[in-house]
Amino acid sequence: MLQTLRKGASTWVVRIFLGILMVSFGIGIWQGNTLFSSAADTTVATVGDTEISSQAFTVALDREVRRLQQQLGAGFTREQALAFNVQGGVLSQLLSDATVAEAARSFGLRVPDELVAREIAAIPAFQDFTGKFDAARFQAVLRQAQMTEATLTQQIRAELVRAQLYGPAAGGARTPTIVAQTLYAHRNERRVIDYFTLAPAALGPIPQPDEAAIDAYYKANPQAFTAPEFRAITLLIADPAEIAKTTAPTEDAIAAAYEERKGEFGTPEKREIVQMVLKTQAEADTAVSKLNSGGDFVAVAKELANLSEADTKLGTVTKGTLPAALDEAAFAAAEGAIGGPVETPLGWHVFKVVKVEAASVKPMAEVHDTLRDALALDAAQSQITQIQKSLQDELAGGASLEDAGQRLNLSVRKVAAVDAGGKxxxxxxxxxxxxxxxxxxxxxxxxxxxxxxxIDTDGGGFVIGRVDTISPAALRPLDQVRGQVIAGWQAAETQDRLGKLAAETVKGINDGKDIAAAAKAAGATPGTVGPGLRSGDAIFVALPPALVTALFEVDKGKAASAPAADETGIIIGAVRGIEAADPAADAEGVKKLAETLREDFAGDLAGVFEADLRARFGISIHEQTYNSLIGQRGRSEQ
Incomplete structure (x- = not known):
C-alpha cells in the first residue's frame, strides 16, 4: 500500500521541492523584504476549522510575485502583479492546501514518518553521484535554499496527504476505447486546401466620404480622435554621465588605471596550427621522426592518420582554447617548429606551428580619453549616495526641486506636455x-x-518628478482631425466592402464556382497547401488559424474565409481533398491518446472531489482582512 502511494506521490514531492529550490536560489524568498508589512495575526480565510493566516498569505504572495519577476524581468512590478490578480491565484492555492489539511484532519489521514524519510532520500538534489542519500549534501542544499528540515518535511508530508486524498478519485478515471478512437480520427484527419488572398485592390478606388459620412464617422468613433491626458512635469535628474562631465581625473590616476586594465586594450597572441591525431605513441613518434627528417606534414598525416589537408587545420587559435596539454605545448613551441607527441583524451597529437601573431597592446595615448571618461563616471557614481542624502535634506527643509537642483548642481528639466506613453x-x-x-x-x-x-534610473542615477498641471483627455475638434477621420472612414469602408465581397465569393464557390476562376476574378493567384492536420500543423503556416478551423468543419469542395494575419486582405480557402484517419491502423497511437485522456479525466475527477470537499466543509473569505492586505502597500507609499 505504501509503495503504491509512494509511486503516485513522488512526482508531487519532487515537483514542489524543485519549485521551492528554484525560487529560493534565485531570489531568497524566505526571510525579509515581503510584499506587505507585517499584519496582525488575523485570518484571511478558513476551510472548515483550518485557517489561512495573514502571514501565510503575504509570504505566499511575495513568493509568487518574485517568481514572476524572475521570469519576466525586474520591469514587472508588484503593482502590475496585483493588477493581473496574482493575489487571487495565490489565495486559491492556499484554499486548496487548506482543503487538503481539513480533509486530513476530518478523515484521520496520516503519513508515516518512514514514508516521508524515504521521499526525502529519493530527491535527486540530496543524493551523491552514486544515487545514495548524502546527509551532508542534504544539509548544504537546505542551507542554500534558506529552508529548515522541518519546513521541507511539512511540505512533503502535505503533498503525500494530498496523494492519499485524491489518489483514489483520480485512480477511477477510465477512457472508453470508442472515445479514444473517435478523438484520434478527429485529430488525425488531414486536408488539402486551395486558397487565395482577396486584396483591397480587388475593390478599385474607394471614394471620398461626403460631409454627412465624415460627421457620422467622427461622432461614432470619438475615442480614436480624443487627445490623451497630458501633464506638465518638472524633473530633477541626477545623471552620473552628466556629473562625470564636471569631474577631471588626474593623469596619475589615468596612468594607474591603464596599468591595471592593460589586458583590456590588447589582443592576445594567436597561432596558426596544423595537427594530426594518432592512436598510439609509437605512431606519433614515427610521425615526428618523418617530419623532422623533412617530410611534408600533409603527406605524413595522410599516410599515418588518413587525414586530408583540411582535416589537419586547427586554424588560428588563442591560448586556452585547446586541450590543456596540447595548449601548453603549442604555445611554447617556436614558429615553424614541429611539436609532440602530446597525449590528450583524444589521442596522441603531433603538430606544427605555421604562424605566430604576437600579442599587442594599445598605447596609453590611444585609450587615454576612454580611461579618463570611465574614471570620471566611476567617481560620479560613487557620489550618488551622498547626493541623495543631501537632496533629501534640502527637500525636507522645504526647498523646491528647482532650488535644490541649483544648490546641488543637478539638472532640472521642465516638460510642457507628456502623455502616459511618453509622447x-x-x-x-x-x-x-x-x-x-x-x-x-x-x-x-x-x-x-x-x-x-x-526613482533609480537605468544609468545608475535617480530622478524625482513633480506634476505641475494636468490637461484632461478631450475630443479634438473635427477641423483638427479631418484628415484622420477621412482615412479612418476609408479604411472602415474598405474592410466592409471587402467583407461583403469575400462573403459573395465564398457563396459562389459553395454553389459550384471553381476556386481558380474566383481567384482570377479577384486578380489573385491561387495556391495549394496540404495535406495537413486541423491543429498546430506547420504546413498551414501561411493560412490564418481561423480559416483552417473553418475548413475542417465543411465538406470537400466547400469554402470559408478569414482575415489575413497582416490584416491587409481576406484569405479565401476551399477544401480540395480529405484524408480520413484510421484508428485501427495505429493501435499504439490510440493507446497513447487514451492514456493522455485518462490523465486529464483523473485531474477533472480530483477537481470535482475537491469542490465537493469545499462545499462540505464550508469556505469563509474574510474580505476586510484580505482587502486590507492588498491595499496596505499602496497606503504605506502615500
Whole structure:
C-alpha cells in the first residue's frame, strides 16, 4: 500500500521541492523584504476549522510575485502583479492546501514518518553521484535554499496527504476505447486546401466620404480622435554621465588605471596550427621522426592518420582554447617548429606551428580619453549616495526641486506636455526622458504640486518628478482631425466592402464556382497547401488559424474565409481533398491518446472531489482582512 502511494506521490514531492529550490536560489524568498508589512495575526480565510493566516498569505504572495519577476524581468512590478490578480491565484492555492489539511484532519489521514524519510532520500538534489542519500549534501542544499528540515518535511508530508486524498478519485478515471478512437480520427484527419488572398485592390478606388459620412464617422468613433491626458512635469535628474562631465581625473590616476586594465586594450597572441591525431605513441613518434627528417606534414598525416589537408587545420587559435596539454605545448613551441607527441583524451597529437601573431597592446595615448571618461563616471557614481542624502535634506527643509537642483548642481528639466506613453502633443516621443520605467506611471497617478518618489534610473542615477498641471483627455475638434477621420472612414469602408465581397465569393464557390476562376476574378493567384492536420500543423503556416478551423468543419469542395494575419486582405480557402484517419491502423497511437485522456479525466475527477470537499466543509473569505492586505502597500507609499 505504501509503495503504491509512494509511486503516485513522488512526482508531487519532487515537483514542489524543485519549485521551492528554484525560487529560493534565485531570489531568497524566505526571510525579509515581503510584499506587505507585517499584519496582525488575523485570518484571511478558513476551510472548515483550518485557517489561512495573514502571514501565510503575504509570504505566499511575495513568493509568487518574485517568481514572476524572475521570469519576466525586474520591469514587472508588484503593482502590475496585483493588477493581473496574482493575489487571487495565490489565495486559491492556499484554499486548496487548506482543503487538503481539513480533509486530513476530518478523515484521520496520516503519513508515516518512514514514508516521508524515504521521499526525502529519493530527491535527486540530496543524493551523491552514486544515487545514495548524502546527509551532508542534504544539509548544504537546505542551507542554500534558506529552508529548515522541518519546513521541507511539512511540505512533503502535505503533498503525500494530498496523494492519499485524491489518489483514489483520480485512480477511477477510465477512457472508453470508442472515445479514444473517435478523438484520434478527429485529430488525425488531414486536408488539402486551395486558397487565395482577396486584396483591397480587388475593390478599385474607394471614394471620398461626403460631409454627412465624415460627421457620422467622427461622432461614432470619438475615442480614436480624443487627445490623451497630458501633464506638465518638472524633473530633477541626477545623471552620473552628466556629473562625470564636471569631474577631471588626474593623469596619475589615468596612468594607474591603464596599468591595471592593460589586458583590456590588447589582443592576445594567436597561432596558426596544423595537427594530426594518432592512436598510439609509437605512431606519433614515427610521425615526428618523418617530419623532422623533412617530410611534408600533409603527406605524413595522410599516410599515418588518413587525414586530408583540411582535416589537419586547427586554424588560428588563442591560448586556452585547446586541450590543456596540447595548449601548453603549442604555445611554447617556436614558429615553424614541429611539436609532440602530446597525449590528450583524444589521442596522441603531433603538430606544427605555421604562424605566430604576437600579442599587442594599445598605447596609453590611444585609450587615454576612454580611461579618463570611465574614471570620471566611476567617481560620479560613487557620489550618488551622498547626493541623495543631501537632496533629501534640502527637500525636507522645504526647498523646491528647482532650488535644490541649483544648490546641488543637478539638472532640472521642465516638460510642457507628456502623455502616459511618453509622447508630446504632436504624438512624438519626448526626447531625453530618464530611463526609469516607473517614472511616468507614478506621475500619472500623482496629484499636482507634490514631489514624487526618488526613482533609480537605468544609468545608475535617480530622478524625482513633480506634476505641475494636468490637461484632461478631450475630443479634438473635427477641423483638427479631418484628415484622420477621412482615412479612418476609408479604411472602415474598405474592410466592409471587402467583407461583403469575400462573403459573395465564398457563396459562389459553395454553389459550384471553381476556386481558380474566383481567384482570377479577384486578380489573385491561387495556391495549394496540404495535406495537413486541423491543429498546430506547420504546413498551414501561411493560412490564418481561423480559416483552417473553418475548413475542417465543411465538406470537400466547400469554402470559408478569414482575415489575413497582416490584416491587409481576406484569405479565401476551399477544401480540395480529405484524408480520413484510421484508428485501427495505429493501435499504439490510440493507446497513447487514451492514456493522455485518462490523465486529464483523473485531474477533472480530483477537481470535482475537491469542490465537493469545499462545499462540505464550508469556505469563509474574510474580505476586510484580505482587502486590507492588498491595499496596505499602496497606503504605506502615500
Amino acid at each position: 508630446d502633443e504632436a504624438g512624438k516621443p519626448v526626447e531625453g526622458l530618464p530611463e526609469a520605467p516607473p517614472l511616468l506611471p507614478g506621475l500619472f497617478q500623482a496629484a499636482t504640486g507634490r514631489n514624487g518618489d526618488m
